[in-house]
Amino acid sequence: MDRRQFFASGLAGIGAAALAGNAGAMKFYPMPSDKKWAVLYATWCGSTRDAAAWISEGMGGIADVFDVRENPDLSAFTHIVIGGGIRMAAVSGELQDYLRKHRDVLKPRIAGLFAVCGNMGRPVGPEQKETLIDAHLAKLSGAALVPSHVFLGRVTKSLMDPETAKMMAAFDDYDNLKRPECMAFGAEVLAGIKK
Ligand SMILES: Cc1cc2nc3c(=O)[nH]c(=O)nc-3n(C[C@H](O)[C@H](O)[C@H](O)COP(=O)(O)O)c2cc1C
Incomplete structure (x- = not known):
């Protein structure tokens, strides 16, 4: 196969995958899986996307990870983290x-819920779980009592629209999101279902 054929067949492959449905999910399966887990996230600047991917990693990478803007059909999944x-x-x-x-x-x-916030750089506690999970995400989604976690996230002004960046001008960028914390939550959610 010459270079041109190689790229042409590669592009055809990508096209076929896109038509196969769930095309927007981050596909990454380090471990064999029946692929019945999904993590759905909504982000402005990417920290919640990273948290979602790391939560899946904490499950051994078995969950498909979806941005809500893809408007995914999740009816084929058995367990969903939001x-x-x-x-x-x-x-x-x-x-x-x-x-x-x-x-x-x-x-x-719904097998788990999480939120990613700034909390003015302060550690999160029961108050953030109450306001962001119990009184907000759990109510919106109708979730039963499931494992939940509030993570500290990031501010990256270069990724914000100009108006928001201006509003945040007095604040410095920060990065408080911790991969091990996200992975531990993924493992906790998975263990809760396996029990
Ligand atoms: C305009 C704006 C408003 C925010 N409002 C809150 C807030 O009400 N409470 C909070 O704890 N964090 C707040 N944050 C911090 C974000 O939750 C934090 O940056 C988070 O990591 C953003 O997630 P994302 O990167 O997935 O968009 C705000 C950040 C911005 C830029």
Whole structure:
């Protein structure tokens, strides 16, 4: 196969994968899996995307990871973990709309909830779990009592739209998201289902 053929067949392969459905999920399976786990996230600047991927890694990489903006059909998944970045004490409008619209599909499948916030750089405690998970994400999604976690995230002003970046001008960038913490939560959620 020459170089041109190689690239042409590669592109055809990518096209076929895109048509196969769930095309937007981050596909990465270091371990064999029946692929029945999904992590759904909503992000503005990417820290919640990274948390979602690391939560899947904590499960041995078995979960498909979806951005809510892909509007995925999650009805084929058995267990779903849902999380959102926080602005003005709430997850994005896209995630709120998605949770309301797909509540019947999601509700019986939700295995874990998480939020990623700034909390002014202070450690998170029961108050953040109460306001961001119990009174917000759990209510929106209709989830039963499932494992949940609030992570500290990041501020990266270069990734914000100009208006938001201006609003945040007085604050320095920070990165408080911890991969081991995300992986530990993934392992906790998985263990809860295996029991
Ligand atoms: C405009 C704006 C509003 C925010 N509002 C809150 C808030 O109400 N509470 C909070 O704890 N963190 C708040 N944060 C911090 C974010 O939750 C934090 O940066 C998080 O990592 C963002 O997630 P993302 O990178 O997935 O978009 C805010 C950040 C921005 C830029």
